[in-house]
Amino acid sequence: MDKDTKVGEYDEDNRIHKIRLTLVSRDLKSIEKACRDIINGAKEKNLRVIGPVRMPVRKLKLTTRKSPCGEVNVVLGTNTWDRFEMRIYKRLIDLHSSSAVVRKITSIPLDPGVEVEVSI
Template sequence: HPCLYNLATPSTRSPFITLPNPRVRVVKDNPPKAANMSYQKPEKDHGEAPKAHKIRITLSSKRVNILEKVCTEIIDRAKSKDLRIKGPVRLPTQTLKITTRKTPCGEGSKTWDCYEMRIHKRLIDLNAPTEVVKQIIVNIEAGVEVEVTIAA
């Protein structure tokens, strides 16, 4: 029988079995349960996923139509990458006014000119890794100022 071992020779002697009989049938059994419980498989390291940050994109422009177009482009790109988005939040328009005299010298009729510049702002909040945000903001039209702040 192939499972019979001679206990007389030290090379085949099992440390757990000490019987006076020279020929003993040895049955292979599982190791003790305590040894299995302490063993944990090492976790496979697939590389860390990029950490998502709270990112706020502030867009400002003097021209509303270009600003709205850029906002919709950024939101569409973010939705295509399955990111959590809040916005666009429309902030109150800043109106900058300068009133000056029309004439360069002090003579003549006292006529005044009033110049006005309106600055429109939009906020977009994202939860995304910084690399993804760089890809989203790559191509933006001229005339729109972009400010990116990372919270955490």
């Protein structure tokens, strides 16, 4: 035991934290694979895992005209529209462990397009 450490205090790396991982992606398969990999890594280390919690899918919709011709007042042409949609998937995973163990778990390679945010 160090002289600087008092009874009842722990080093920063040994303290148990509730750590929340937020994963965001536009691809459903890649975010599900990333969640599976993180949870399997945490279970190998015998950590308490809550999740993945599936948040509502955010749908961004955009409607544009296909061509500039075809106004409503003019007899020539018709109004034609393109509809685009982008879906954003979000997952939450809660881990109860020290920050050193979480660094090891989150260092696994993830698919491109999956963003991970770690908050303590």
